[in-house]
Amino acid sequence: MAQSWRSRRTDPDARRAPPLDRAGLERAALRYVERYATTRAKLAAYLKRKLKERGWGGDDAAPVEELVAKLAGLGYVDDAGFAAARATGLTRRGYGLRRVAQSLKAAGIAEEDYAEAEAAARAQAWQAALVFARRRKFGPFASEMPDRTAREKALGAMLRAGHELAIARRILACEPGYVPELDQG
Structure with missing residues (x-):
């Protein structure tokens, strides 16, 4: 007699769940x-x-x-709350405003729901750029002043991370060791 626990089912629909109601x-x-x-x-x-x-x-x-x-x-799904949390998380990790906006649009959030989160990310743009530069050891966090090729690569990385060109250039122009925390002007 064959052992039933060893046999395989040949019917592919045998395990299929019933249709949803x-x-x-x-x-x-x-x-x-x-x-x-x-x-x-x-x-x-x-x-x-x-x-x-x-x-x-x-x-x-x-x-x-x-x-x-x-x-x-019922409050189980909150697009504005999701947008605020996602924007805060991305800026804390060092991503710029453009990258935050792309992420929120990809999540299917309407513009009116992410306007407040975008404004908060815009206010934190400088700090987010510094976090990114610190993580990648660019600009003031570099061990030495980079050559032109390394600066261009660093600029490209900062732009891909969603930072504005002016902010990226200011941070990359800093001397190693000088961290412009309060000098945002």
Whole structure:
């Protein structure tokens, strides 16, 4: 007699989960928002992906947008709060305003929801550039004054990190050892 625990299932649909209904879709949404800080756009994309994977078992169309609006109304999804947290985290790690704005747009946050976070990132632009320069040992944090090629590479890195050209040039022009913490003018 063959041992059943050794045999493999040949039916690929045997383990497939049943199609989602309204309650299942709501459970999936709640599990997602309890586990991740998210935005309305990310939650909607997640639910659409789940519907594509499992299918829809309801008679009418899947209420994705209605469910996203409901969870946002309950405060489980807060785009402005997500934007503020993401902007604070990126500026603390040394990324510039342009990189922060790109990240917020990629997360699907509307302009009115990230305006306050963008203003806070703009106010911290100088400190964020210093953090980036310290981490990469550029400008005032370098051991010696770099040659032209190294300065151009450093400028490119700062621009890719989202810093403004004027700020990047001022920091890279600093002598090693002179940290312009308060000299922002």
